Amino acid sequence: MKKLLLLGDEAVAQGALDSGLSGAFGYPGTPSTEIIEYIQRNKAAIERDVCRTWSANEKTAMEEALGMSYAGKRTLVTMKHVGLNVAADAYMNSALTGANGGVIVAVADDPSMHSSQNEQDSRFYAKFALMPALEPSNQQEAYDMPEYAFQLSENFNLPVMLRLTTRLAHSRAGVTRKEVLDENEMHLPENPSQFMLLPAFARKNYQKLLSNQEGLLQESENSPFNQYTEGEDKSLGIIACGLAYNYLMENYVDSVCPYSVLKIGQYPLPRKLVKKITAECDKILVLEEGMPIVEEMLKGFLNGNSVIKGRLDGSLPRAGELNPALVRKALGMEDLVSEKIPEIVAGRPPALCLGCPHADTYKALNEVLEPYGKGHVFSDIGCYTLGFLPPYNAIDTCVCMGASITMAIGAAEAGLFPAIATIGDSTFGHSGITGLLDGVKKQANIVVFILDNDTVAMTGMQDSQVTGRIEDICLGVGVEKEHVRVINPLSRLNDENVKIIKEEIDYNGVSVIIPRRPCIHVYSKRKR
Amino acid sequence: MKKDIILAGVGGQGILSIAAIIGYAAVESGYYLKQAEVHGMSQRGGDVQSHLRISDKEIFSDLIPQGGADLIISVEPMEALRYLPFLSEVGWLITNINTFENIPDYPDKAALLEVIKAFPRNVALDAEQIAKDLGSNRMMNMVVLGAASPFLELNYDELEKGIKFIFGRKGDKVVESNLLAMKAGREISDKR
Ligand SMILES: Cc1ncc(C[n+]2csc(CCOP(=O)(O)OP(=O)(O)O)c2C)c(N)n1
Ligand code: SF4
Numbered sequence: 001m002k003k004l005l006l007l008g009d010e011a012v013a014q015g016a017l018d019s020g021l022s023g024a025f026g027y028p029g030t031p032s033t034e035i036i037e038y039i040q041r042n043k044a045a046i047e048r049d050v051c052r053t054w055s056a057n058e059k060t061a062m063e064e065a066l067g068m069s070y071a072g073k074r075t076l077v078t079m080k081h082v083g084l085n086v087a088a089d090a091y092m093n094s095a096l097t098g099a100n101g102g103v104i105v106a107v108a109d110d111p112s113m114h115s116s117q118n119e120q121d122s123r124f125y126a127k128f129a130l131m132p133a134l135e136p137s138n139q140q141e142a143y144d145m146p147e148y149a150f151q152l153s154e155n156f157n158l159p160v161m162l163r164l165t166t167r168l169a170h171s172r173a174g175v176t177r178k179e180v181l182d183e184n185e186m187h188l189p190e191n192p193s194q195f196m197l198l199p200a201f202a203r204k205n206y207q208k209l210l211s212n213q214e215g216l217l218q219e220s221e222n223s224p225f226n227q228y229t230e231g232e233d234k235s236l237g238i239i240a241c242g243l244a245y246n247y248l249m250e251n252y253v254d255s256v257c258p259y260s261v262l263k264i265g266q267y268p269l270p271r272k273l274v275k276k277i278t279a280e281c282d283k284i285l286v287l288e289e290g291m292p293i294v295e296e297m298l299k300g301f302l303n304g305n306s307v308i309k310g311r312l313d314g315s316l317p318r319a320g321e322l323n324p325a326l327v328r329k330a331l332g333m334e335d336l337v338s339e340k341i342p343e344i345v346a347g348r349p350p351a352l353c354l355g356c357p358h359a360d361t362y363k364a365l366n367e368v369l370e371p372y373g374k375g376h377v378f379s380d381i382g383c384y385t386l387g388f389l390p391p392y393n394a395i396d397t398c399v400c401m402g403a404s405i406t407m408a409i410g411a412a413e414a415g416l417f418p419a420i421a422t423i424g425d426s427t428f429g430h431s432g433i434t435g436l437l438d439g440v441k442k443q444a445n446i447v448v449f450i451l452d453n454d455t456v457a458m459t460g461m462q463d464s465q466v467t468g469r470i471e472d473i474c475l476g477v478g479v480e481k482e483h484v485r486v487i488n489p490l491s492r493l494n495d496e497n498v499k500i501i502k503e504e505i506d507y508n509g510v511s512v513i514i515p516r517r518p519c520i521h522v523y524s525k526r527k528r
Numbered sequence: 529m530k531k532d533i534i535l536a537g538v539g540g541q542g543i544l545s546i547a548a549i550i551g552y553a554a555v556e557s558g559y560y561l562k563q564a565e566v567h568g569m570s571q572r573g574g575d576v577q578s579h580l581r582i583s584d585k586e587i588f589s590d591l592i593p594q595g596g597a598d599l600i601i602s603v604e605p606m607e608a609l610r611y612l613p614f615l616s617e618v619g620w621l622i623t624n625i626n627t628f629e630n631i632p633d634y635p636d637k638a639a640l641l642e643v644i645k646a647f648p649r650n651v652a653l654d655a656e657q658i659a660k661d662l663g664s665n666r667m668m669n670m671v672v673l674g675a676a677s678p679f680l681e682l683n684y685d686e687l688e689k690g691i692k693f694i695f696g697r698k699g700d701k702v703v704e705s706n707l708l709a710m711k712a713g714r715e716i717s718d719k720r
Contacts, residue, residue: 005555007565030567114566171564171579171590174555243590250589324593336595339612342643344635346606348538350574351630386572390632460567 003174008164009034011139011175012076012106015146017044020181022073022101023051025061027430028459029080030115031169032108036078037462048183054456056465057401057430058083062090065103069159070195072187073101074150081109081122082400086431088125094159095129096197096205100189102150103159105131108169111290111321115458117381117398119319121290126161126267130209132216133161133267134225135242139173141225141265147181152219156212157194165289167321168243213268221272225265228273230280233258237281239274240264241294243322244287250324251331269294278306285330286310289322351386357453357517358384360489362394364497365420365449368505372418378411380404380432382424383457383519395422402431409435409444418505422449426456429466433473439510440478447504447511450474453519461521474512483507489515529559529681532592533580534611537603538628539573542669546601547578549673549690553682554582556689564590573630575607582682601676603655603669604628605640612647621647622676622717624655624668651675653716659709667709674713684714 039052055061058079068075110116126133136142149160241264286295295310309315315330379395387394404421412419456462504511537543564579602608608623655671
């Protein structure tokens, strides 16, 4: 069969579709977005009517998936690493309810923070939840793992994490397809209390989860994704997790790696295999994309006499993603670089597009805030976060999705005036609504800008959940009608907009201003 | 056969189309391919790059090792230089000379072109002028691809098929003009 040229994300999507997927749930987030986007435009998915619309946030997605699993069908949840924080309540508890139909929680981590506010490693969450995790090293494994994961999930009645990192998620390679499996028939859980976590039942479920750990370990020991290759030279043994395996092998394309290598693609960590390599080799080098979780496990408190090298002893950088050159250095091989970046090259950070509606909103806001000085604008995550950079210098904070409104409330309660929040339409739908409700209840003196550009722009123009509903939501939450104001952010309307913003700052209570103008890319993308 | 190529430019300049066409030609020619792309934040007018790897043997890393690239193909001159540490000792630099100046501290253009000209293995061309002469500067990327084509060790026919495949649904006219743009770039390199 001809190979398909797929991104790692797309390989996961195709692999899941070919393994009886009935529904994919998720919220966009780089580098995970392309999983659901692929399913949304896939012909077979459309014909089969696989559920594939975006959810309001990662928690609602995780819960929707659990519901589908309850009904016996196979389901996939997708998110970026920080999305798992939002989904964490549902996710952690799903380890106790377990799954009926197979559940894959596909989480894409972003080491080096290419498009993220931190570089947390989702494998900690798998360990935390006592859930098995799979970590593909290449696109073919990203395609093959979903079927394996669904089986594992249904055999153990447990969701399975599939962890990706940026470079695999966003890199294309040829993938060979397998036969397509049928979807599950709907069937309810055999045990009627499986999804009931009243304490008495939760305790039982927890015991079951604990007693399953030995079996999960066995699965890892025998997993096709954990491979031990013995080397001639026993001075060093290398444990390479996921993508890091490629960076290792890249340094031996014209030769054979002389060292023993344990390639890890499934967790919990296979204890016997790890013991074998540590016993056979003098030193161990741990290569992992993300945080030094395996390295720390090996080191423990009582490090014994074994030498464990990795991110914690400086053999590799403590933070950031790996690459072939860093691994090369850790192997003690010489650097290949001959040229430096010429001094003349300047940095080119991302910026708001020319004609962006957010730019005009910030211009008006800056004008109004001039007399108050800096430090009044709590912002959020999206394109509009770029308003922190010159020439706008319009916002002061960006923490996590939804934090703009709530931080403004806290600051207003502390006496800061004016306290302004700027939040994108999709971010408002994701986790701003509950914050606005708090504001109304506390009668906080805040002005909330809901920047309605008709799309989820930052992640590539997905549909926003709240399009067409923003005013209704604000009114429903209890914001007064006179203080829900819509403006058109255009520079020729600047004076008018400045006036409205001033009026709302002068109002003592919750005001919402909705600058409404589509992102300049909305039409071109929708046309495609 | 092994070609490791860094594609460089600014978000929106069409480097992913170049990647897709070379990728198509490589796969049709029976080679292995890996292509790392940049999505997300940095697409907003920031620097973007793609690592394109073609080989007759299995490819491991999605990223090209530093010092290992055979080619840098860039649609923007300053971006071309940003990736020099990736270029091997015998690698070539192929770049458009039209600057994209969306930052306040963009360097002096003449000085920038000096640095490029001083690089021993370079092809620097005015892709914007060539594209304009052909009717649309949106095809700048195809002119640059044409200039890079002799260095790719891929059949020119396959690249043409790539253009037809990638732009096919936009109609014959778009395909035709992109083919012309690639050809014009090719001629620059051939004349060199
Ligand atoms: C918990 C979490 N989920 C997802 C993301 C990825 N993400 C960043 S901004 C954003 C949405 C931005 O959309 P919107 O608020 O409408 O602003 P716009 O980019 O359109 O200006 C998303 C999905 C994230 N950073 N954190
Ligand atoms: S993509 Fe749209 S919302 Fe984002 S900066 Fe550009 S114009 Fe603004």
